[in-house]
Amino acid sequence: FATSVLLARILGPSSLGRYQLGLTMIQIATIFTVAGFDRGLMRFLPIIEMKENQEGRTLVALNIKISIVISIAFATALYFAAPILSAHYFHSDKMTEVLRVFSIYLPVLSVSRIVSGAMVGLKRADLTSHITNLFSPAVFLILLLLIYFLGGELVSSIFARSASHLLGAVILIFFLLKKLPRSVQTPERSVSLRRFFSFSTPLMLIGLIYFLLGQMDILMLGYFVSESEVGIYSVAVKLAMFVIFGLQVVLPVVRPHFSELSERRDFETLNNLFKTATKWLLYSGLFVFCPLLILRYEVLNIFGAEFIIGGNILLILGIGHLATVLTGPTGQMLVMTGKEKWEVTNSFLIVVLNFFLNLFLIPRLGTMGAAIATAISISVINAAKFIEVYLIYKIHPYSLKFLKGILAVFSGCVACYLVRWAVLAQGMGIVLTIVLAGLSFVAVTFAGIWILGFDEEDKMLFDILRSR
Numbered sequence: 001f002a003t004s005v006l007l008a009r010i011l012g013p014s015s016l017g018r019y020q021l022g023l024t025m026i027q028i029a030t031i032f033t034v035a036g037f038d039r040g041l042m043r044f045l046p047i048i049e050m051k052e053n054q055e056g057r058t059l060v061a062l063n064i065k066i067s068i069v070i071s072i073a074f075a076t077a078l079y080f081a082a083p084i085l086s087a088h089y090f091h092s093d094k095m096t097e098v099l100r101v102f103s104i105y106l107p108v109l110s111v112s113r114i115v116s117g118a119m120v121g122l123k124r125a126d127l128t129s130h131i132t133n134l135f136s137p138a139v140f141l142i143l144l145l146l147i148y149f150l151g152g153e154l155v156s157s158i159f160a161r162s163a164s165h166l167l168g169a170v171i172l173i174f175f176l177l178k179k180l181p182r183s184v185q186t187p188e189r190s191v192s193l194r195r196f197f198s199f200s201t202p203l204m205l206i207g208l209i210y211f212l213l214g215q216m217d218i219l220m221l222g223y224f225v226s227e228s229e230v231g232i233y234s235v236a237v238k239l240a241m242f243v244i245f246g247l248q249v250v251l252p253v254v255r256p257h258f259s260e261l262s263e264r265r266d267f268e269t270l271n272n273l274f275k276t277a278t279k280w281l282l283y284s285g286l287f288v289f290c291p292l293l294i295l296r297y298e299v300l301n302i303f304g305a306e307f308i309i310g311g312n313i314l315l316i317l318g319i320g321h322l323a324t325v326l327t328g329p330t331g332q333m334l335v336m337t338g339k340e341k342w343e344v345t346n347s348f349l350i351v352v353l354n355f356f357l358n359l360f361l362i363p364r365l366g367t368m369g370a371a372i373a374t375a376i377s378i379s380v381i382n383a384a385k386f387i388e389v390y391l392i393y394k395i396h397p398y399s400l401k402f403l404k405g406i407l408a409v410f411s412g413c414v415a416c417y418l419v420r421w422a423v424l425a426q427g428m429g430i431v432l433t434i435v436l437a438g439l440s441f442v443a444v445t446f447a448g449i450w451i452l453g454f455d456e457e458d459k460m461l462f463d464i465l466r467s468r
Contacts, residue, residue, distance in 0.1 A: 001238075001239075001242070002141050003137060003140050003141050003144055004235065004238045004239075004303070005302055005303055006141070006144040006145065006148055007019065007144065007157060008231075008235055008303040008304055008307065009148065009303070009304065010144065010147060010148050010152070010153065010157060011153065011154060011157065011231070012231070012304070012306070013227075013228040013229075013231035013232050013304075013306050013307070014226075014227045014228045014231060015153065015154045015227075015231070016230075016231035016234060016235070017222075017226075017227035017228060017229070017230030017231035017232075017234065018092070018094060018095055018098050018154065018227055019098065019154060019157060019158070020218060020230060020231065020234040021090060021095065021098070021218065021219075021222045021227070021230060022095065022098040022099055022101075022102040022158070023102065023161075024215050024218050024219060024222075025078070025085075025099060025102065026078075026102045026103070026105055026106055026109065027109075027211060027215065028208070028211060028212075028215070029071075029074045029075075029078065029106055030071075030106065030109050030110055030113065031204060031207045031208045031211055032070065032074065032204065032208075033067055033070045033071035033074055033106065033107075033110040034067055034110055034113050034114060034204070034207070035066070035067065035070065035200060035201070035204045036199075036200035036201060036202070036203030036204035036205075036206075036207060037063040037066070037067060037114055037117065037200050038113045038114055038116065038117025038118075039117060039199075039200065039203040039207075039335065040063075040117075040196050040197075040199050040200035040203065041059070041060065041063065041114070041117040041118045041120075041121045042117050042120050042121040042255050042256065042259070042336075043121070043199060043255075043256075043259050043335075043336060044059070044121070044195075044196055044199070045059075045060075045118060045121030045122055045256075046121055046122075046123065046256040046259050046260055047259070047260075047263060049122065049123075056118075056122075056180045056181075057177075057180040057181065059196070060114070060115075060118045060176065060180065063114050063118075064111060064114050064115070067110045067111060067114050068107055068110070068111065070110075071106050071107040071110040071111075072107055074106060075103040075104070075106040075107060076103075078099060078100075078102075078103045078106070079099075079100050079103045082095070082096045082097075082099035082100045082103075083096050085099060086099065089222070089223060090222050090223070091223075092227060097155065098154065098158070101155050101158045101159070102158055104159075104162060105158065105161065105162040105165070108162055108165050108166045108169060109165055111169050111173075112132070112165050112166075112168060112169040112172070115169055115172040115173050115176055116128050116131075116132055116172060118176055118180075119172060119175070119176060119179070120252045120255065120256070121256060122176075122179050122180070123256055124175070124179065125252035125253050127172075127175055128172065128252060129248070129249070129252065131168045131171055131172050132168060133248060135167075135168055135171070136164045136165055136167065136168035137164070139163070139164040139167055139168070140160055140161055140164035143160035143163065143164065144157065144160055147160060199340065202340050202341060202343075202344050203335065203340060205344050205348075206335070206340065206343045206344055206347055209344070209347035209348055209350075209351050210347060212351050212354070212355075213347070213350060213351050213354050213377055213378070213381065214374075216351070216354050216355060216358055216374075217233070217237075217358055217362075217370035217371070217373065217374045218230065218233070218234065218237070220355075220358045220359070220362055220370065221233060221362060221367065221370055224362045224363060224366075225362070225366055225367065228306075229366065229367050232306065232307050232309065232310045232313075232367065233310065233313060233367045233370065233371075235300065235303050235307050235310060236300075236310040236313040236314040236317055236371070237317060239292065239296075239299065239300075239314055239318075240292075240314055240317035240318045240320075240321055241321070242288045242292070243285050243288045243289045243292070243318050243321040243322060243324075243325070244285060244321050244324050244325055245284060245288060246280065246281045246283075246284025246285060246325060247281065247324070247325070247329075249284070250277050250280065250281055250284075250329065251329055251332055254273060254277050254329060254332065255332055255336055256336075257273060258270065258273070258274075258329075258332060258333060258336035258337060259336045259337075261273070262336065262337040262338065267393065270337075270393075271393070271395045274328065274329065274333055274389075274395060274397060275328075275395070275397040275399075277328060277329050277397075278327070278328025278329065278397035278398075279397065279401070279402055279405070281325040281328055281329065282325050282326055282328075282402065282405070283405040283409070283449075284325065285321065285322055285324070285325030285326070286322075286325075286405070286406065286409045287409060287445065289318050289319075289321075289322055290409055290412065290413045290416070290441070291412075291413075291416050291437070291438055291441045292314070292318060293315060293318065294413065294416050294417050294420060294437065294441075295416070295420060295433070295434055295437055295438065296311045296314050296315060297311050298420075298430045298433050298434050299434060300314065301430050302430070302431070302434075310367075312368065312371075313367055313368060313371045316368070316371040316372055316375050317371050317374060317375060319375055320371075320374055320375030320376070320377075320378040320379060321378065323378055323379040323382045323383070324378060324382055326382070327382040327383065327385065327386040328386075328397050330382065330385035330386050330388070330389045331343060331385055333389050333393075334385065334388065334389065334392075339388075339392065342388055343385075346381065346384045346385065346388065347381065350377055350380055350381040350384065351377075353376075353377055353380065354373060354374070354377035357372075357373035357376060357377060358370055358373045358374075360373075361373050401455050404449070404452040404453070405449060405452075407448065407452070408444075408445050408446075408447075408448025408449045408452060409445055409448075411444050411445065411448045412440075412441040412442070412443075412444040412445030412448065413441065414444075415440040415441060415443075415444040416437045416438070416440055416441035416444075417437075418440075419436050419437045419440040420433055420437040423436050423437065
């Protein structure tokens with residue numbers, strides 16, 4: 001949140017729009033340069049560790065080498081193709097420099113994703129989270145503060161992002177080498193390279209499909225609307241993504257357990273873990289969405305007065321992301337239990353829907369049309385995955401126990417709304433309004449959850465989180 005605010009303050013809507021478009025292009029390229037290896041390591045490193053084979057380091061090293069070669073090739077191609085993309089797609093000569101500077105970032109991001117996936121596969125999601133979600137963003141924030149006070153702009157911000165990820169990747173590699181024993185040649189591999197690549201390649205397609213689903217609105221807005229409108233929309237997207245922040249906490253922890261439990265065919269424990277994870281993902285989503293809904297105009301004003309017009313866009317995108325946490329980790333359940341081809345099929349179909357919705361709505365409604373198209377697409381794909389999990393495993397996560405958390409969040413919403421109304425009536429500042437109303441929501445919600453109590457099955461997820 002802090003880095004997003006600083007970027008908006010440093011760049012303004014137009015330059016922020018160019019920054020976001022350049023970043024989106026790099027993230028698309030990263031899907032091909034990583035080639036699904038990060039997800040493959042998440043699935044197969046736990047199996048290698050379980051069978052006590054010492055071939056993990058060789059597998060990780062091979063993945064990194066392949067990814068570096070591919071990423072350098074893609075970065076070179078992007079550097080020389082930048083003028084063509086800028087002129088014929090983005091309709092802005094200023095995008096040439098942005099794309100060329102971002103091309104330097106591509107190998108760094110690729111290696112970072114590989115080593116992060118390896119650490120998650122080794123059940124060190126805690127360390128991965130500390131580096132990728134705390135350390136690297138903190139370094140980026142410090143660099144942005146220097147840029148803000150020294151008067152730097154777009155190019156400096158791109159280099160700052162690259163440097164923060166590079167430092168994080170170096171630290172993860174150091175811990176990865178300590179965690180993985182030196183590889184020993186064995187007569188028979190516990191995971192063959194053919195099995196690994198046949199698993200990873202479909203996941204590359206899944207990653208591309210999911211990315212297009214999440215970023216197709218930005219890509220198509222880059223063609224149809226001004227850079228300033230893209231900048232305003234990108235801020236709403238950033239804020240709406242906080243609704244699914246719980247995925248960053250829960251998924252890295254449950255992924256390897258889904259894989260292990262499926263391999264052992266312990267479907268009862270798998271079922272219980274899926275249900276508990278879904279419940280707390282829903283709580284986390286409501287915990288962010290509700291105060292964001294009430295305070296959305298005050299929060300957007302922190303980025304700058306020009307961004308306030310994105311309030312309704314933020315609301316629509318937030319509703320769409322609620323569908324993700326409402327249906328739980330269905331995608332990970334399919335992938336980590338060997339049903340990744342189902343993910344490829346339904347995700348491809350939903351991207352086609354998303355493309356046509358954007359193509360129809362953006363020329364007519366602009367950024368609001370993009371938000372509506374994205375929200376509908378997210379809702380449909382999560383409903384489809386939920387149905388598939390139910391048909392395959394005959395499980396669903398819902399029960400009346402969910403009402404305890406929902407009631408607590410509703411009580412927090414009432415407190416947040418009343419405090420916001422009272423503070424604004426007194427003519428107090430925007431920041432004070434956000435702080436007081438937000439604290440009232442947090443206090444009342446947590447008190448409600450504590451009073452209503454935890455369920456017995458919650459202890460399983462808490463124990464896993466505590467152990468990691």
